[in-house]
Amino acid sequence: MQQQVTATSETLIQKAKAIPDGHRLLVGITGRPGGGKTTFCTALLSEINRRVPGQVAFVPMDGFHYTRAQLDKLPDPADAHYRRGAVDTFDAQAWFHLVRRLRDLASDETISVPGFDHAVKDPEEDKIRITGDKKIILLEGNYLLLRKEPWVDAANLFDERILVDTPREETIERLARRNYAAGICPTYKDTLARVLAVDVKNGDLIMSGSLEPTIRITTTYDSRYAQETESGQIKDPVAEQVPVNDA
Template sequence: MDSQIERLANRAEQLLHKMRNDQRLLIAIAGIPGSGKTTLAEILAKRLNFNHAQHSSEITSPHYKKIAITLPMDGFHLTRAQLSAMPDPEMAHARRGAEFTFDGKGFYELVKELRRPITSESTATVWAPSFDHAVKDPVEMGIEVPREARVIIFEGNYLLLDQKPWSDAAKMMDLKFFVRVPFDVATERLVKRHLAAGLAATEEEAMKRVVENDLVNGKMIEDLLKEEEVDEFVDSGESKSEGVHT
């Protein structure tokens, strides 16, 4: 994984150096549920911030500002109230995490906002939604994107989906990475995650959720992926014990 992270970081840094100072580098990291997207995004951001700090005169400042931040797609979950208002609320809640349970248009608008020049007054600070796992709903203006953040790493299941509005947002990305993982590896990770998060009381219940929702979503993600538009595929690892994040 270290060599992959270094390679991805180098690609990002080389591209960033070619961009104007008022531009942000937008990176999309996608993959099926349980592939390791969150882990990869967080490690890549840390590596970019570390490399940047090594060459910055501000490194000794306690208020040193990071150049890279991660923006999970989780903040664009539809609320539980919105799911309950759907024609089949029971099905909507059971399938939470499927593409239709996300605010794709809202995500597209955020990417469009971050694509604007940083010098614009309207983009001095951009706010993105986060997700509160305690209340199981998104939080508006939960993540601050300051003007100093030149690298935005988005991560989520549907970022490279060949379906509007996700495909429109993907066109604005500078780099697109897809995390590959065998379905059996993802299955074991997801069962453990659902049990740890309290989403399932038993292993059987967790497996049912994985088979009837997560893997269905995973197949859609792989089926609607334009491989030729992916800049690099990242292997999540063969070990079933590796990674427990999305």
């Protein structure tokens, strides 16, 4: 994967150099749940920040999960909680407004973006601060490129669309291990059943229902590379913004 990280960072840096002052390159990164988006994004952030320090920022989509209180108000709360992470459990309209705000952000402005508090399992307001002087903003999450309003309205504002393309069968065990460790289900068997019923289905929607990417990262999941990347062995203050569990 490192060769693809290096090549992608070179492409983005060169394109950002061509952008007038006061503007920025918006890059949407998506792929299957458990397919290595976080791994790729962490490494890409680190590489860009190494080459052009202070010019890159990161915005995850997981701060736009509906809160548990909002899920309680849906027609079938139990089903909504079980499927949390599905496309209809995110505030897509708020995400679109954020992307449009980032596109229009003045160079002397700063905005706050919600993140996700994994301890309380809900979004956390004002967790991330984005300054208008950044030349490259990486936006990462499951449904960034969907051909469905308002997701597609946000996707059309991206300068580059990156798809991390990992075979679906390679994501299943990793998701089950990760979700079981996070306590999403009480047993590993229950966790695996949920992965097959929810996460794999979400991944199929992403792969079949997204806009054509401008950059496709075709990969098999590299567990050693992911472990080194996500465990913090890549030491970088910008890359440390990336949560281990992506949206």
